[in-house]
Amino acid sequence: MRVFTAALWNETNAFAPFPVDLGNFTQGGLFGPGARPDSHVDGVALCQEARRRARDGAFDLIEGTCAYADPSGLIVRATYEALRGRILAELREAMPVHIVALSLHGAMHADGYDDCEGDLLARVRVLVGPGVAVGATIDPHANLSARMVDAADIIVAFKEYPHSDSDARAVETLDLLIATAEGRIRPVMRAWDSGTLGVFHTSRPPVRHFVDRMLVLEQAGEALSVSLIHGFPWSDAESSGTRTLVITDGDATRAAHLAKLLAHEAAALAPVGMEAPIPMDRAIDLALTETAGPVVLAESPDNPGGGAPGDSTSLLERLIERGVRNACLGPLWDPGAVDLAFRAGVGARLPLRLGGKAGRLSGWPLDGEAEILALDPAAVQTFEGMELAVGRAAAIRFDGVDVVVVAKACQGLSPDLFTRLGIDIASRTIVAVKSSRHYEYEFAAIARRLITLDCPGTLQLDLSAYTYRNLWRPRWPIDPVGAAPFPVTLSTETTR
Known part of the structure; x- marks a missing residue:
């Protein structure tokens, strides 16, 4: 089995004063094929886990570019296009592959691209076709778009904030991708939007109970994977917001039902997700x-x-x-x-x-x-x-x-x-x-x-202080009454 990994990671603050160029990625961490940072970084945990397994002979690994920039403002268009081009060229050279595993943040925005992860995943899918297992780990402070869900087979978000489980989620993601590539599972992903833009502190009740429930659903076999996507309140994209994501084995109805149920619970949690500053x-x-x-x-x-x-x-x-x-x-x-x-x-x-x-x-x-x-x-x-x-x-x-x-x-x-x-x-x-x-x-x-x-x-934390131009509205707490939870509609129905 041949596995391709790469990382492209930045949390983009739409209201930050500084743009991000290639120098920011060089300073943060820009590694060519075969090179990886020595220290642990959440954004490359999936790549590091794949390297560990490859050493043990689990599969043949082809490593692409690993690029990380500290959170800041909008990414310069030419920088994003250059890094995207590098990863796609490396993937093209590595083909044929059975798995593409990407470490992504999920709230990366560039000039002209308000959904970099969706753009990258869609191009990967076009390049490798429907028969290759494509997946990613993301930060819970992502903006989960329909394009991301549509292009990938597996998306897994860290469950904890602070992020203490990036290694565990990397293991989970690779396990699911391998099972997909081997035909042991047929993953179906469904996402629901809670209608809110929340900040959730997972180590304290009541959000702790919600995270524990997600783990129980997985352990009980109700779902292959369950993620709460908090969203990044300081981005400004149509997909910004708190969303739930459920992966089941071939059961789209079950995935949608669980995602909807959890989205309603997340909407109720949003006002108490973090103690008031x-x-x-x-x-x-x-x-x-x-x-x-x-x-x-x-x-x-x-x-x-x-x-x-x-x-x-x-x-x-x-x-x-x-x-x-x-x-x-x-x-x-x-x-x-x-x-x-x-x-x-x-x-x-x-x-x-x-x-x-x-x-x-x-x-x-x-x-x-x-x-x-x-x-x-x-x-x-x-x-x-x-x-x-x-x-x-x-x-x-x-x-x-x-x-x-x-x-x-x-x-x-x-x-x-x-x-x-x-x-x-x-x-x-x-x-x-x-x-x-x-x-x-x-x-x-x-x-x-x-x-x-x-x-x-x-x-x-007073989000009313910001002027949002692209965010889907109404959305609590920016608007007095947010929208009721609603499905994240996929652009196409697939049978991958």
Whole structure:
């Protein structure tokens, strides 16, 4: 059996200020055939699982391009077309194949393409024909389109947010694709739209119960695979929204019934899928009342993990204005400030203009006195047992608040982002991180409390703050009353 794998991965924020070009993919991870990243990345888990199986002799593997860019704004048209062209050319050269397995995000948008994954999968299907098993893993923050469902045999989304199950979903996807190619199953996929645009935190009730139910349905043989596609609220495509996807063995009626049932349940969950964020001043008040251990404030609206620039000054400015000094914040993106810190050296004091440069939602730059506490030309932070590169970083004391400033935008994932630069977070009242959920893995063990902030930024949870042009409407919570759940209609009926 011959298996072809490739990865094309980007979470596109329609409201982020920066476009994504080939340089972003080179910086994030651009690997030619036969090359793969050494560290674990959710976006290539399927490719890595296929490589493990090929080493064990399960099949012959042909590896295509693996391309990953950190979340940001719209992808430059020529960049997407070039990467798509590379993958399709590699697939054409690899043929004949029995399986095409792709690692995709699902919310990737380029200039002129509001559904990159649907476009790529459709071209793959035309190239290989109806007899080849085509499948993909996707992030739950995908925008599941009818074109994607129509072109593929198998689509499996991560079930967990934070994404702790990418390896398990890679195993599931390959198992289903192999069973399809061998004729042991005849997969049928059906999707339903909940009529909502939700944010779901799967590690806490009631969403935890929903995820557990999906697993039970699979274990009981009710379906081959069940996925909740949360959608990415900060994209702007017709297919943006919370959808359910069910795969059965040849039973289209059963797949549609389960997808519809789960879509109604997802619509009911949407208003309580994530705890309400707390305004900055209220969150600071709560933190200051704690007497043991730091309180972690998650500056989710400025999370680079969702395409925000990471240079908002809103929270830092408020901490300074309120005279909160036993606090630290990071990582704040400002390559110019990092460069000045390295030129000045550890121990130097200098006037510094910090942050607030990317756009309106980043706030104003702050002017103050900075003391350079520590410098690291190759900083790292830990996540799930791995060290992830941060790059050039500086720890500065800025008007009394210790700030980790970075030259490359990234989200805060671990306490050692601070401690490796000499900032003792255990003694702090407030530790502020630019992240949404993934920081919880490492910070929960040391934090007295975790609080998600309601503050300005590119990833605001108040979705009414954005102007959507392509999103199918009505849709809750943007509209007071969303649409009732409805089927995602396929462009053609197939018997694959």
